[in-house]
Amino acid sequence: MTGETIGSRRRSAVRLKMARKHKPSSQKWLLRQLNDPYVIAAKEKGLRSRAAFKLIELDGKFGLIRKGARVVDLGAAPGGWTQVALERGAARVVGIDLLDIEPIGGAVLIKGDFQDDSMPATLAEALGGPVDLVMSDMAPNTTGHTATDHLRIMGLAELALDFAFRHLAPGGAFVTKLFQGGAQGEMLETLKRRFAVVRHAKPEASRKDSRELYVVATGYRPEEG
Structure with missing residues (x-):
């Protein structure tokens, strides 16, 4: 659909x-x-949120979720993106959030901070191998002040990207939400160095009055050494 x-x-x-x-x-x-x-x-x-359709559109356009993929969903609550990843053929999906998430058949759901020192071991056990896709639909509580809100979401996106750098397999993919604005230039330059292709998209499912957009990076290239 x-x-x-x-x-x-x-x-x-x-x-x-x-x-x-x-x-x-x-x-x-x-x-x-x-x-x-x-x-x-x-x-x-039977999807947990309307946001599920955003990932459906992004996957349809960019082919993010490969059959048999290992996927990590950061800020997963209430679970809409995790559901889509499973329905689209991911073999193992781990959803992580500070909030409780109702169980989703086939997914491992972790309540906690994805930056915790224990997370690498937890992921290794749950996934059985390196991550093929890191996805984040995280967004901060907005203040209505454009500059402040933009900096807040950039902070979350940068944390998600750091996580991706530490866990992605070579050739893996990363998708995260941003707000339209001028503070993401440095992050985009980093993405272009570490991924083969970097693109922007605003799904049809995004509300017209929303400033959100998504950056999609594919073909991860780990730094040598």
Whole structure:
């Protein structure tokens, strides 16, 4: 199911019952959720979140999830990307988050910090080999201040990239969320040195008013020595 077919769905708008019980900001969020075609489609397909469709689009475009791949999903809660990786043929998927994640058949879900010193041993046991794909849909709590929010998400993306450098197999891939802005130049230069191909994408499933985009890097080249 593509972003175009989902996004083009036409349904009668759902109205919020008992709206007076909710603050205006909550009313706006609830109405958007109730009328979002991706939220509706995710529920119909048994996916944990609408964000699953973003990975479906990225994988369809860039071929990130190979059959039999070992995949790590950073900031995995509630599990939508982990579900997609399994459904698309990954042999082993580890989802890591500071939050609890409801069990997903076929996945190893770890509650903890992916930067912990114990993580390499934990991953080695769970995956049985080096990682083929590191993916991160992590985003900070936004403040509304563009510069601050951009720096916050860059910090998360850089942590995810450092993790990828330490765990990816040669030829592996990396995908992470960013916000549109001017602070990612240094990171992109690093990606271009260490990966064969680096591209940007904004999936159809991303909300039109969102500044998010994804950077996709394939063909990992470990540093010699």
